Amino acid sequence: MNMFVFILRRLFQTIPVMIGVTLAVFLMMHLIPGDAAKIMAGENANPDQIEQMRENLGLNDPLHIQYLRFVTNAVQGDLGNSIRTSRPVTEEIFSSRFAITVQLALIGTAAAVLLGLVAGIISATRKYSAADVGIMLVALLGLSLPNFWLGIMLIYLFSVNLGWLPVAGWGTWEHMILPAITLGTGGAAIIARMTRSSMLEVLNQDFIRTAYAKGVSDKVVIYKHALRNALIPVVTVVGLQFGGLLGGAVITETVFAINGLGRLIIDSIRAHDFPMVQGTILVCAVLFVLVNFLVDITYRLINKRIDLN
Amino acid sequence: MSMTTTTKTLLEVKNLKQYFPIKGGLFGRTVNHVKAVDDISFHVQEGETVSIVGESGCGKSTTGRAILRLDNPYAGEVIFDGENLLGLSKAEMRKKRQDLQIIFQDPYASLNPRQTVSQIIEEALQIQNIVPPKERRKKIADLLQTVGIGTHQMDRHPHEFSGGQRQRIGIARALSVNPKLIICDEAVSALDVSIQAQVLNLLKDLQRKFQLTYLFISHDLGVVRHISDRIIVMYLGKIVEIADKKSLFENPQHPYTIALLSAIPSTNLEKKRERIILKGDVPSPIDPPQGCRFHTRCPFAFDRCRAEQPGLYKVDGEGHQSACHLVENGQIDFSKVPSNH
Numbered sequence: 130m131n132m133f134v135f136i137l138r139r140l141f142q143t144i145p146v147m148i149g150v151t152l153a154v155f156l157m158m159h160l161i162p163g164d165a166a167k168i169m170a171g172e173n174a175n176p177d178q179i180e181q182m183r184e185n186l187g188l189n190d191p192l193h194i195q196y197l198r199f200v201t202n203a204v205q206g207d208l209g210n211s212i213r214t215s216r217p218v219t220e221e222i223f224s225s226r227f228a229i230t231v232q233l234a235l236i237g238t239a240a241a242v243l244l245g246l247v248a249g250i251i252s253a254t255r256k257y258s259a260a261d262v263g264i265m266l267v268a269l270l271g272l273s274l275p276n277f278w279l280g281i282m283l284i285y286l287f288s289v290n291l292g293w294l295p296v297a298g299w300g301t302w303e304h305m306i307l308p309a310i311t312l313g314t315g316g317a318a319i320i321a322r323m324t325r326s327s328m329l330e331v332l333n334q335d336f337i338r339t340a341y342a343k344g345v346s347d348k349v350v351i352y353k354h355a356l357r358n359a360l361i362p363v364v365t366v367v368g369l370q371f372g373g374l375l376g377g378a379v380i381t382e383t384v385f386a387i388n389g390l391g392r393l394i395i396d397s398i399r400a401h402d403f404p405m406v407q408g409t410i411l412v413c414a415v416l417f418v419l420v421n422f423l424v425d426i427t428y429r430l431i432n433k434r435i436d437l438n
Numbered sequence: 439m440s441m442t443t444t445t446k447t448l449l450e451v452k453n454l455k456q457y458f459p460i461k462g463g464l465f466g467r468t469v470n471h472v473k474a475v476d477d478i479s480f481h482v483q484e485g486e487t488v489s490i491v492g493e494s495g496c497g498k499s500t501t502g503r504a505i506l507r508l509d510n511p512y513a514g515e516v517i518f519d520g521e522n523l524l525g526l527s528k529a530e531m532r533k534k535r536q537d538l539q540i541i542f543q544d545p546y547a548s549l550n551p552r553q554t555v556s557q558i559i560e561e562a563l564q565i566q567n568i569v570p571p572k573e574r575r576k577k578i579a580d581l582l583q584t585v586g587i588g589t590h591q592m593d594r595h596p597h598e599f600s601g602g603q604r605q606r607i608g609i610a611r612a613l614s615v616n617p618k619l620i621i622c623d624e625a626v627s628a629l630d631v632s633i634q635a636q637v638l639n640l641l642k643d644l645q646r647k648f649q650l651t652y653l654f655i656s657h658d659l660g661v662v663r664h665i666s667d668r669i670i671v672m673y674l675g676k677i678v679e680i681a682d683k684k685s686l687f688e689n690p691q692h693p694y695t696i697a698l699l700s701a702i703p704s705t706n707l708e709k710k711r712e713r714i715i716l717k718g719d720v721p722s723p724i725d726p727p728q729g730c731r732f733h734t735r736c737p738f739a740f741d742r743c744r745a746e747q748p749g750l751y752k753v754d755g756e757g758h759q760s761a762c763h764l765v766e767n768g769q770i771d772f773s774k775v776p777s778n779h
Contacts, residue, residue, distance in 0.1 A: 257461060335548035338508050339611070343562040344535040347528075357552055431552075 132429070139425055143418055150414040154407055155199050159192070168401050169212055208408035213400050218408035222390065227412065229299055230389035233381065234374040236309040241316030241374075242367055248317070249324025249363075254351060256329065264321065271318030276377055280311040280384035297386035304385075312381045316370040323366050327359040360431060368424030372417040448651050449482040449505070449619060454514035456497070456504045460724065473723050474500040476675040477514075482619070487645065487652040489662040491698070492672035493720060498655045499543075501672075502621045505653070506538055507531055519618070536566040539612035543624035545604035549596040555582070555607055556592040559614050566615045581610040584647075585640060602633035606640065613644065621653045626661060638665055659702050663687060668757075671695050674731040675723055677750065681758040691753045691760040691769050693736045730763070737777040738764060 166183040208218035379391035397405035457471035542548035733743040
């Protein structure tokens with residue numbers, strides 16, 4: 130199967146996922162306790178006003194009509210208006226918050242991949258050495274430390290005590306360092322462990338011995354023959370990590386007072402801003418599906434044996 | 439067709455030991471060793487096929503890898519073409535690999551799944567600088583044709599081939615650098631019986647065509663009988679018997695060899711052989727038995743076997759050797775020795 134057909138088929142497969150995502154987000158609005166119309170109409174609204182609001186929102190229509198309307202609007206970029214600010218939800222999300230969170234997740238992923246790969250390769254090629262034991266110990270620590278605690282400790286050390294980096298906010302590259310580390314640590318630890326075990330498995334295979342038997346040097350064996358094969362499971366983990374980072378962003382953004390999607394969700398939940406919560410979750414879900422789509426294509430590129438089915 | 443040319447020793451293995459450390463304890467100290475190969479010596483003449491047979495875990499594959507320094511041996515000497523391979527630096531050894539090649543057991547695992555067939559072979563050609571870059575594709579096509587793979591398939595990946603085809607690719611790869619010695623590590627045991635025969639015949643043809651020397655590692659006595667000139671029998675890291683094919687099959691002089699041979703299913707209904715079933719398991723190579731390593735399972739074991747490790751005794755003047763105290767004074771008829779079992 131060629132690449133183009135593969136991409137088309139893989140794209141086709143995202144359709145049921147998208148339907149599931151929109152359905153979940155849509156139903157959430159109806160399942161959570163409380164009357165959306167009552168909340169939207171405000172605390173002092175009388176029954177008539179609430180009924181009017183319900184009519185305006187289309188809440189009296191059958192569920193499937195409402196769902197179709199929701200999807201139709203969403204596809205056209207209309208996710209309703211925020212209750213808090215009355216501005217369109219899409220505008221709130223995409224004005225700057227979306228870019229900030231994606232930036233944060235990308236930098237976090239980059240940090241995780243860079244640290245994780247280097248650590249994993251060192252560990253695998255020097256199995257059972259002091260370096261290996263040390264790296265795996267640090268990785269275990271990285272996995273176990275909660276994000277929010279690590280973030281606060283980093284702020285305490287580098288911003289408050291040493292004064293090297295800003296305490297909070299977003300804008301310059303200095304602002305990005307601590308959040309990226311906070312967000313990337315867990316991923317780096319997982320990637321390091323994954324790379325190590327995957328490398329060890331590959332290094333023990335006959336084709337590695339074949340390469341040595343040809344007279345290939347150690348370096349080339351490790352990077353060309355072993356790493357390229359060992360990366361396959363690592364890519365999957367990286368993709369999942371990226372999705373996880375979107376969730377992790379909620380905490381990191383709160384700790385570092387960054388105005389991204391994560392904080393927007395928290396603030397909107399606190400304010401009972403349903404359309405905002407709905408929209409933000411939908412955007413995050415779509416982003417996650419998109420990332421997985423890209424991961425699968427990358428996967429296919431590095432591993433020619435993968436076929437859909 | 440065998441013209442007895444001047445017999446030159448191509449490979450000589452002297453007192454080869456391969457011990458793998460077992461790490462344990464809090465600080466990963468070496469607490470013991472797996473004595474996978476324990477002080478073995480043999481030689482291979484130019485142009486001949488020598489087989490090493492034995493059960494799994496007897497150290498036959500480890501021996502092959504140790505000779506090629508795919509795992510560096512613990513002790514001993516590997517003299518190839520007059521030069522001790524274990525004395526070479528890493529870079530010198532890489533260069534030397536042109537002369538010694540290996541074909542692995544599992545054709546599914548021994549080819550890098552991410553490289554095409556031509557890339558797999560080209561890498562070897564490039565490293566050993568066999569032909570100028572411009573002629574490489576032609577050379578690859580020739581090699582593939584030699585082993586019976588169509589040239590139109592050279593840009594495919596290993597997973598697009600069957601097991602037998604892959605093994606042919608492995609053979610082409612090994613041949614590509616014009617080696618003198620090829621170690622075939624269970625080279626056909628992963629293949630179907632019909633394919634085994636094809637590949638074995640291919641190996642024989644290639645031997646004639648390119649004057650190759652084979653060290654053939656196998657657990658399958660049928661295969662070994664088909665291809666070998668001489669046979670080495672190993673048990674638990676030690677050589678127990680060395681003989682030319684005819685002597686070994688017709689006049690085995692070690693109880694272990696006798697047991698192995700009796701396990702071959704016979705098609706000859708007239709000549710019913712008594713099967714010797716070995717009792718118990720192979721002991722652990724971490725702590726092998728004192729004395730003769732086979733005494734725990736040997737039907738003929740006596741006191742001396744438990745105390746004294748036998749050397750390789752000469753059975754006849756033809757190079758037939760056996761590590762059994764019973765043949766210390768020359769060959770005997772084992773069917774007349776009373777069995778303890």
